[in-house]
Amino acid sequence: MAEIPVTQDEIMAVFPKVAETMADALGCDVEDIKPDVSLIEGLDAESIDFLDMVFRLERAFKIKIPRGKIIENARGDLTEAEFEQNGIVTERGLAYLREYLSEVPAERFKTPMKVADIPRLFTPTTFCKLVVRAQKEAPAA
């Protein structure tokens, strides 16, 4: 499944509302939500916060984000075996991930990278892209 391309303009169009929603979920100031801050490293997000963000974004934008979709999208066309071996992201997987998470600064991609650590890369921009893609896949009625 090829990813639907998302432009910078599209990201910036949804960013203010995404930032506001994320600030509500994380209980922080909206000013702290910078487009490229790592949600886990920079804003202390926990796994339950990610779920909360997804719930809130679904309501705020009237979209559906299937559970598990974020990691699944991050894998793209690759099979699980092509993407990871024993919980470590493969070279191919890493190449795809860098492309999919193009907004994440290169130095944040550690090697070897554990699959469990992928969420550490996620930024508000990652979620903006998720929202834009969900809007394109199922435009609001």
Add this chain to the structure above:
Amino acid sequence: MIPSGLAGRSVLVTGGSRGIGRAIVELFAEEGANVTFFYKGNAEAAQDVVAKLRDAGRDAHAAQVDVTDAATCHTAVEALAARTERIDVLVNNAGVIRDNPLAALGDDDIKTVLDTNIGGVFNVTRAVVPYMVMQRAGTIINLSSVAGDKGGRGQTNYAASKGAVNAFTRALAVELAPRKIRVNAVAPGVIDTEMSQDVREMAGDAAKARILLKRFGTVQDVAYAVWFLASDYANYVTGQVFHVDGGFKLE
């Protein structure tokens, strides 16, 4: 004494038209909670509960929901949240019993009991949790059973489903603790209800001999325990399976 905190809260009870569920619905409604309950098929019993509570000036709503149907649960929970704007308390009470020795259990006896008693807990809780997470508040009480810990002849299906409820309760308590959502279970012993009639008739005296307090429980005995766990009095209680069984002894 501080108030229980239940007045005005939005409470959802599954299996609320009869037995223990009905007693829970009535107790919470009397406390001034805004109670919604799901019932599977007995519309007459459900309407009776609602009518009696409304006559008494209480707030209660009923919705026909088969908890084994995930999509229906999701839709019904969304409708509830749209109406009440929040969900403060979830009581997973809906349950069925199909006792028989293991070798005599039909496929449907196993499937129905597991799908309802633990599958239903998954279906309803999964739909409710997002609201509690967003609220950063809420409490969930699952109805377990003495059978979940202590077994019971002819109850492999039922005991397995209730053992699963206990494990579910503890795991979800861990998962939701960061959002201050409490998850507990109440494990009734032999309670005087329509559902346990066969058990009481078949093993009544033997069962009673194992109960320290020498009587079967009432639906109110169970409802009070649920009420306590849902109230602010239990604010420091999570991940527990609270036995309400008159002191049921191990064989």
